[in-house]
Amino acid sequence: MKIFQLFLLLTTAPIVFGQTVNYEISFENAVHHEAKVSISFTAITSDSLHVRMSRTSPGRYALHEFAKNVYDFKALDSSGKELDVFRPDPYQWIIPDHEGAVNIQYTLFANRGDGTYSQIDETxxxxxxxxxxxxxxxxxxxxxxxNFKVRDDLGWKVATQLPLVSGTTYSAPNLYYFMDSPTEISNFMLRSFELDGQRIQLALHHNGTEEEADTYFEKVKKTVVQQKEVYGELPNFDFDTYTFLACYIPNASGDGMEHRNSTILTSTRSLAEGGMKRNLPTVSHEFFHAWNVERIRPESLEPFDFEAANMSGELWFAEGFTSYYTNLILCRAGLISAKEFIEGLTGSFNYVWTSPARQFFNPIEMSYQAPFVDAATSVDPVNRENTFISYYPYGSVLGLALDLSLRNEGYNLDDYMKAVWNKFGKSEIPYTIKDLHETLNDYAGKSFGDTFFESYIYQSGMPDYKALFQSVGVSLTQNSEVPYLGARVSLKSTGGLLTSNPAIGSAAYLASLSKGDVIKRINTIPLAEYENFQTYLEQFEMGKPLQIQYERFGNNYSTTLELQSSPSYTIKLMEDTDATIERDELEQRKAWLNLPK
Incomplete structure (x- = not known):
């Protein structure tokens, strides 16, 4: 079911009494990370009732086997008699004989506090x-x-996008809305403000002070206001409310996860120890998703499948363009400086444009890899150093290129995002890649749109970033004097351990070195005496054959290689280099970053 249909159901469909599915969860054994769950199904018309745990989660793109944490399962009839249960697979329980009503009971173990899993303890x-x-x-x-049976002895309260029925009982119009509604139960601090007739609130679970919560919420407010400026309006949140569910506690795991009218924010960083600034990018990223992903929705994610992973080719836009705006918004809001934003582009830029993976997959095909990488788990080695670029930074640097290219033509990415929002997001009509392409053609002209999509989306070309950066007074350089081996090396007492697969075409790759090899010496000079591998490399001349002594599987070998120049780029404000910034370039930068005139 598409999300806009769900919203219509939410606002117009009456509850059919006697057919409501009733859940109850309690936390008496929270100290051991357990919850007791009971579910009441009535008016069952099928011969057998099939119940299951989901294998996926809204906002994630890979499988997660939630059934592994369920035990002590029982199925009872309306009189309390235990019913027979059949298990056809690891995810499903089938109750074949019932009289139209089944009560399910089980114990859940939960101890990971992030956007995908659950965590139950006394905090x-x-x-x-x-x-x-x-x-x-x-x-x-x-x-x-x-009914969330809270621990009154721990001062717990409930924060969720679900509407309140009474007490600690909340409702959902259907399963999808329920599944998309994370809930934080704790002694949190609540802050809120009104924007355009809607309430934006922060439920902050942390070990800090009320004053810290106040200060942080002011930063959240600035971020929200700047996000709205991109699209010109807020989405119509259900019940006119959007909730940030933030857990900044030592037992959490760092994450962020968007939902229709709320988002999960988790970090081990307290506000007092760096979180006041470093936790903000997740706030920015996830709130941008209230438009881009939640309502500007790829058709490939509809309907969302709770039994298998949806494969989407649009994640370079849905996640990547959102990533581009993450720090751009913070810069526009005055929460980070222009220098911090510009120099902060360097990591993603180098990761994408120095990778050999573009010869194998374009951004669409990189998006297809999400079920294998989006917090998915596996134990066998992979070659992602050479074959995969995350759609988050890949889309982000393409969003950057599109924004600067549009600005050179008198347009900008904000207005393109508005066009996509007005065409697909407001009416919640799922889009395709073709739709994005056609919308860009409509906005900036067919020639411009065709060139961008055919060169950088359907193919893996690299835009002319040097010229694009120049237009906003930013310097992009490479240093040909920095030596490059082509693999990460960790210095140990035994030598230099290769901890990554060598990049295709690099010096290490051409010399047949492999992950796990230990370089003992180069040209008779041992590594054990050095503390930094890059410093060690700088004593050797590039382009000349070097003798490498290394160990593999306990045996000693030798090979020859020639060091290459580092492919990495440096991104800086023009005024921080020897170059001269022109007046029009500075004005273009001010417009881009929303800086004072």
Whole structure:
């Protein structure tokens, strides 16, 4: 079911009494990360009731086997008699004989506080719904009520995008909305403000002070206001409310996860120890998703599948363009400086444009890899150093190129995003890559749009960043005197351990070195005496054959290689170099970054 249809159902469909699915969760054994869950299914018309745990989670693109944390499962009839249960696969429980009503009970173990999983302890019950609650696929359209039995002794309260029924009971119009509604139960601090008739609130679970919460929320407010400026308006949030669910505590795991009217923000960094600034990029990224992903929605993610991973070719736009705006918004809001923003582009830029992976996949095909990389787990080695570029930075540097290219033509990326929003997001009509292409053609002209998509989206070309950066008074340089081996090396007492697969075409690759090899010496000079591998390399002349002694699987070998120049780029404000910045370049930068005239 498409999200806009869900919203219509939410606002217009009455609850059919007697057919509501009722959930209850309690936390008596929170100290051991356990919750007790019970579910009541009534008016069942099928011969067998199938219940299961989800294998996916809204906002994630890979499989996550939530069923592994469920045990002590029981199915009871309306009189409390235990019913037979059949397990056809690891994710599913089938109750074949019932009289139209089944009560499910189970214990959940949960101890990862992030955007994908759940965490239960005596500091909070941090609940991602797919990781917490079973469901019956055949009853997915039924309304839901859930009673979060909070620990009063711990001062717990409930924060969620679900509407309140009464007490600690909340409702959802259907399964999808329920699954998309993370819930934080803790002794959090609540802050809110009104913007264009809607409430933006922060439920902050942290070990800091009220004053720190106040200061941080002012930064959140500035971020929200700048996000709105990109699109010209806020989305219409359900119940006129959007909630940041923030857990900045030592037992959390760093993450951010967008949802329709809320977002999960988790970090081990307290506000007092760097989080006041370093936690803000996640705020910016996830709130931008309220438009781009949640309402400007790729057709490939609809309907969202709770049993298998959706494959999407649009993530370079959905995640990547969102990543481009993440720090740009913070700069426009005055929360980071122009220098910090510009120099901060360097890491993503080098990661994308020095990678050999572009010879294998374009940005669309990189997006297809999401089910293998988006917090997915595997134990076998992979060759992603050579074959994969994350769609987050890849899309981000393409968003940068598109923005600066548009500005050179008298346009800008903000207005293109508005055009996509007005055409697809406001009406919640899912889009395709073709739609994005045609919208750019409509906005900036067919020649411009065709060139961008055919060169950089359907192909893996690199835009002329030197000229684009020059137009906003930014310097892009490479240093040919910096030596480059082509693999990460960690210095140990035994030598230099290669900790990555060598980049295709690099000196290490051409010399047949491999991950796990230990370089003992180059030209008879041992590595053990050095503390920094780059410093060690700088004593050797590039372009001349070097003798390499190395160890592999306990045996000693030798090879010859020639060091290459580093492919890495340096990005700086023009005024921080010897170059001269022109007046028009400075004015273009001010318009781009929303700096004072």
């Amino acid at each position: 909070h019950a941090h609940l991602n719904i797919p990781a917490t609650f079973m469901y019956a696929p055949s009853l997915a359209d039924r309304p839901i009520e859930v």
